[in-house]
Amino acid sequence: MDGLDTDSVDSSQAERRPGGVVAILAFAGIVAAITQTLVVPLIGELPTLLDTSASNASWVITATLLAAAVATPVAGRLGDMYGKRTMLLVSLLPLVVGSVVCALSSTVVPMIAGRGLQGLGMGVVPLGISLLRDIVPAEKLGSSIAIMSASLGVGGALGLPFSAAIAENASWRVLFWVVAALAVAVASLIWFLVPADRANTAAGGFDLLGALGLGAGLICLLLGVSKGADWGWGSATTLGLLGAAVAALLAWGWWELRTRDPLVDLxxxxxxxxxxxxxxxxxxxxxxxxxxxxxxxxxxxxxxxxxxxxxxxxxxxxxxxxxxxxxxxxxxxxxxxxxxxxxxxxxxxxxxxxxxxxxxxxxxxxxxxxxxxxxxxxxxxxxxxxxxxxxxxxxxxxxxxxxxxxxxxxxxxxxxxxxxxxxxxxxxxxxxxxxxxxxxxxxxxxxxxxxxxxxxxxxxxxxxxxxxxxxxxxxxxxxxxxxxxxxxxxxxxxxxxxxx
Incomplete structure (x- = not known):
């Protein structure tokens, strides 16, 4: 296939074993979803574990949300340009690194940084769904999409008892080591068993300014929405962030409609x-x-x-x-x-x-x-x-x-x-x-x-x-x-x- 023909796995294998490919991609989605609920059992204990305030500890969750919001559309565009399988592997790298950073953290700043890195890997599910369109036979695509989409719910639901059981019976650091190991396993399965899709050599360049503009707008929007209850919905900080979000997203939309290779084709x-x-x-x-x-x-x-x-x-x-x-x-x-x-x-x-x-x-x-x-x-x-x-x-x-x-x-x-x-x-x-x-x-x-x-x-x-x-x-x-x-x-x- 164009741009990725050197891979050892080709699309004919997906034709012969579509179920295996779907299972691997669904497993990737489950791991990504588990990451999102990973710290829920620790919320009450995070201030003590990280020697910080409850307000600072809440950023352990917020950081993942913000990073995922920015990374998801960027990963999608890069997937269209360079191949979805390639970007799946790239997205799993910060998930592994972030999990290791969290496992080794003893204070709130590296923990927030690690959770932010984990958030960068949240583009796995839409990339996986999009990859199915390229490599799964047409008659299998509808059911494959449904299974891949359901992996979000499975991971989210299993993540709570999984995290709670480990947190209650072992060190909380084990949670992050387990996720790091699962992400490495997913990357290995994708590398060896999932065929490459065709990179779009005519996709044009990457819209860096569009990515920065969308990221700024989303961070202001989601930060205002997620922290508004803590800061006060009428506070200058909350209103300022929401106002900045509107301005940034309007400017981003204006730019996307005028640039030759937009991040998102509006x-x-x-x-x-x-x-x-x-x-x-x-x-x-x-x-x-x-x-x-x-x-x-x-x-x-x-x-x-x-x-x-x-x-x-x-x-x-x-x-x-x-x-x-x-x-x-x-x-x-x-x-x-x-x-x-x-x-x-x-x-x-x-x-x-x-x-x-x-x-x-x-x-x-x-x-x-x-x-x-x-x-x-x-x-x-x-x-x-x-x-x-x-x-x-x-x-x-x-x-x-x-x-x-x-x-x-x-x-x-x-x-x-x-x-x-x-x-x-x-x-x-x-x-x-x-x-x-x-x-x-x-x-x-x-x-x-x-x-x-x-x-x-x-x-x-x-x-x-x-x-x-x-x-x-x-x-x-x-x-x-x-x-x-x-x-x-x-x-x-x-x-x-x-x-x-």
Whole structure:
């Protein structure tokens, strides 16, 4: 293949063993997702472990969020230019180095630096999904995308009990050594067993100014959103950051529309199908994340509150783990629905199921079994939605821009999750009850949070239903193949770039 023919693995092996390639890429996604939840069991202990304040320790989480937001679109663009497999390997390097730095850290500054490096590796999932389009047979692509997308949920769900079990029974440093070893294993499997894709030699240059502008805008936006509750939503710092974000992103958009080789082709993202899918992705990201903020707190609050369930961190993680496995189990069903009716319908159904999960939560908040049902229903919806979004994106963009478009879509979901965290935090902070002199979120606060998730899920379903997917045979955008009829693999996101 052009630019990467010297690799020992070729695409014919993917044709013969597509399941093995998908499994490796899904494993990469699981490792990346585990990294995001890795420090959750340590949040309360980080100030003591790192000899710092709780406010400083919170940057251990924020640093990963910010680094991932900046790195994901950059990795996507570089993947389109130099090959997705190459960028997968490059993305895993800071994940390994960052894990080692964290494992060796004893103070907060190197820990934050290490977590930032880990965040640079979060482009693994959109790169993996995009690579599937290049190397997996068309008839296998829909189910492969669904499985790869579900790896996020599996990793996120397994990460909690995994981290809690190690933190409770061994040194916290073991967490990072294990992740470093897993990342090395993933890189080795990709190097030896995943075939190379074709580098796009006509992609042009890298838009460094665009990358810097987008990074500045995203850092200001996400920093203001994630730290606004701590700093005060009306504080000069928060308002200044949000204002700077608007200015930076507007200037970035102006530049992207005028430069010859943009980081993100905004004309492609402005296509109605891509634009509406990204809008739905923000809403799905919001709805998906709301319950993951509420359920763990309800499980761990003391029973004496009257609504808490008194579970340990490990028990909480185990109660939530089945939800991630549900995503993996449901993903093939979502792929079949996309093949039969199109990914637009799958995304709509997924958003409705998420809303249903929040709806049934209201009478079930008082028991562990009830919360398990809530997480299983919501994860079923997320499994449908996460498999459908990349399919919608890839069926509307040229193959040469697959990674960039998928990475931008992933970024939209992350922004939705960040906004969700901020909104739910405000709700729970405002609706509190006194418990032994401490202010805890009230039961009504949790109910309002779940109602918000339900409402956003319904809005996501409406937006998804309105995505304007061209009818079969309609002329697609430049650089994409004609759309196939419903029921074919191509309509589920396998429209490949037309050959001259």
């Amino acid at each position: 004309r492609v993202t402005a296509r109605p199908q891509v634009l509406m899918t990204n809008a739905a992705s923000i809403l799905v990201g919001f709805a998906m994340y709301a319950q993951s903020l509420v359920v763990p707190q309800l499980l761990q609050l003391p029973e004496a509150t009257g609504y808490g369930l008194g579970q340990s961190m490990l028990a909480m993680g185990l109660w939530m783990a089945p939800a991630g496995l549900m995503m993996m189990l449901i993903s093939p069903i979502g792929a079949k629905l996309s093949a039969a009716r199109g990914p637009k319908i799958t995304l709509t159904v997924g958003a409705l199921i998420i809303a249903l999960g929040y709806g049934v939560s209201l009478p079930l908040l008082g028991s562990t079994g009830g919360l398990l049902v809530v997480t299983l229903v919501c994860s079923t919806g997320v499994g449908f939605a996460y498999g459908a979004m990349p399919a919608l994106i890839m069926s509307a963009v040229p193959q040469s821009e697959t990674a960039s478009a998928n990475s931008f879509n992933t970024l939209m979901r992350s922004i939705g999750s960040s906004v969700s965290a901020a909104v739910i935090a405000v709700v729970l902070a405002q609706m509190t009850t006194d418990f032994g002199g401490f202010a805890l979120p009230s039961e009504d606060g949790f109910r309002v949070a779940m109602l918000i998730g339900c409402g956003v899920g319904l809005v996501a379903a409406a937006v998804a239903f309105l995505i304007p997917v061209p009818r079969p045979g309609a002329l697609p955008g430049p650089g994409t193949a004609p759309l196939a009829a419903p029921g074919t693999a191509e309509n589920a996101g396998t429209a490949f770039e037309a050959k001259a």
